[in-house]
Amino acid sequence: MTTTPPNGRALALLRAIAAGRAELGAGSEPDLRVDGLLCSDQATAHGLTHAGLVRPARPVGPGEWVPAELTPAGAQALGLDSAA
Template sequence: MNRRDLGSGFEGRDAEKNRHDADTAQRPSAHRRGGRAELGAGSEPDLRIDGLLCSDQPTAHALTHAALVRPVREVARGQWVPAELTPAGTRALDLNSAA
């Protein structure tokens, strides 16, 4: 999956996969409410939710590479940091929920 596959609102993909991606993307938004998602610093950032490794790392990578999810600050390679939605990620979720 690459940036084109996700687009700005998860368009162009089947409805079930869009829901799954949107659900995965919502986890970092919980950072503002006490933190549920973390990204591991590296060339392919891994995603943990509630301390558990996300079982769909390709989606986690795609969300990061599409600039929909980001770390809240830069950290050294191999460290974990809280994740948050980017403004584009928030817009994509808003567009997806309106559909």
């Protein structure tokens, strides 16, 4: 879990994920696509997953892309009700 607040770029990615516009690819360093385009800041995308703010909506296999979703901690980082 992250101990520092996300920066503006990370918050923008979290908002795109919350809006259902993002997908994660398989791997220990999962890549992120937003609106079908590969995110240009994969370091931030990797940081969000490693911080426990983002996860795949379902298990992902090699070469597969699945919807990304916020974890409860990711929803909290955006000030959203994680129970909704």
